[in-house]
Amino acid sequence: MxxxxxxxxxxxxxxxxxxxxxxxxxxxxxxxxxxxxxxxxxxxxxxxxxxxxxxxxxxxxxxxxxxxxxxxxxxxxxxxxxxxxxxxxxxxxxxxxxxxxxxxxxxxxxxxxxxxxxxxxxxxxxxxxxxxxxxxxxxxxxxxxxxxxxxxxxxxxxxxxxxxxxxxxxxxxxxxxxxxxxxxxxxxxxxxxxxxxxxxxxxxxxxxxxxxxxxxxxxxxxxxxxxxxxxPYSPATQPAPRTPTGGAGSTDTISEEHIRDSLLSAVGDKLRRRLREQLSQGEAELETLRRTEQELVTGSARLDELLNKLNKEKSELEKNISILQDKETELEREIGKLSDNPTIDVDEAVTTIAPLFKQMLDLFAEEAAIEDAIYYLGEGLRRGVIDLEVFLKQVRHLSRRQFMLRALMLRCRQKAGLAG
CATH class of the missing domain: 3.10.110.10 (Ubiquitin Conjugating Enzyme)
Known part of the structure; x- marks a missing residue:
């Protein structure tokens, strides 16, 4: 089927x-x-x-x-x-x-x-x-x-x-x-x-x-x-009148009782027709209301599902807000400590978590210092403070040291698993 x-x-x-x-x-x-x-x-x-x-x-x-x-x-x-x-x-x-x-x-x-x-x-x-x-x-x-x-x-x-x-x-x-x-x-x-x-x-x-x-x-x-x-009965379509009670035979006259019965029948038929029309209209409206009720029930279930989802997201947001407030309080506390101690030791401010990283930091600092030394030697040669022979001797020595530092620093980065 x-x-x-x-x-x-x-x-x-x-x-x-x-x-x-x-x-x-x-x-x-x-x-x-x-x-x-x-x-x-x-x-x-x-x-x-x-x-x-x-x-x-x-x-x-x-x-x-x-x-x-x-x-x-x-x-x-x-x-x-x-x-x-x-x-x-x-x-x-x-x-x-x-x-x-x-x-x-x-x-x-x-x-x-x-x-x-x-x-x-x-x-x-x-x-x-x-x-x-x-x-x-x-x-x-x-x-x-x-x-x-x-x-x-x-x-x-x-x-x-x-x-x-x-x-x-x-x-x-x-x-x-x-x-x-x-x-x-x-x-x-x-x-x-x-x-x-x-x-x-x-x-x-x-x-x-x-x-x-x-x-x-x-x-x-x-x-x-x-x-x-x-x-409905009417005088024009009325059948032969009944024999009146107590009469000897039939008559062709239409009595008031016949007219009254005709009017009552016509009114009754019209009322029944109107009642049936209203009843059918009421049933159609009731069916429409039932469909609307079903749609409202379905919509209510959907709204409940969305409300539960929003409540869950709200609880997660409140939790994240609480974590951010704790971090903000911690930051304010550290800022307060820094404000109380204006002199900061750079060597103590920067710390490493492992000896290998400490070695890398020292190598990088020494290599940067050699870079600055070579720059200032060039400035001294340009101004005539030192002669060319002294400049070449010092630059050759510093460059050799700089090469060794860079090679060692690259080896440390590979050992630590960092990008080359």
Missing amino acids: VKMTQVNEVKIRQSLTKYQNPDLTQRDVVNVLGQYFALQYKVEPYVFNDGTRKDLFNLQGTIPVTYKGNVYNIPICIWLMDTHPHNAPICYVKPTANMNIKVSIFVDHNGKIYLPYLHEWVPMKSDLVGLLHIMRVTFGDQPPVYAKPVPDFNQIPNPYPVQPFMPTPSGGASTGGFPPYPTSGQYGRGSNVYPPYPTTGSSGLPYPSYSPYPGGTSNHPSAVYPGSYPP
């Missing part, structure tokens, strides 16, 4: 090469496909209102919708713009051959879906999972499709064999365990809806939770869709 998911992600990424934000779009698509198995992705040309065509990534399939306690699969198609998620997708309802579109404020006659979530799309905050959640809640209140009228099987022979998921002429379902085909008024007056199978959400809410729904495509027996949502 993990290998299959990786292959799908690779194919999805290849299909999004022309998108501006392929990483964000891929993550959004993978999240949806991980929860809605009945959806499939394709890359197809989309024709805009101005006649331009563009290859767009789209999701096609069915989503589960709970209507009056039963789960139906609604066929939809979601086109993702190449700027996703900065722009809202374009959504359609795609009815099958045995269905018609039910026009409402949320779906037009072409099947295009209009939702406040799409109109108020917030980049980097709105996502496809939240969009499908809003669709399920909205379509659970007002289904976007309804089944076409079924002919009377007792009068018109059926040239095709009855499939396991198709309702039988008697109103019951053939093999497969599906509920019988509801008659008019079973789920509301004038509705032709039939559930593929009854389902009750584990959360106890009037619509399913976010748990993955194992739906199928339109060829699967479970891909059966709800009919039209029963409109």
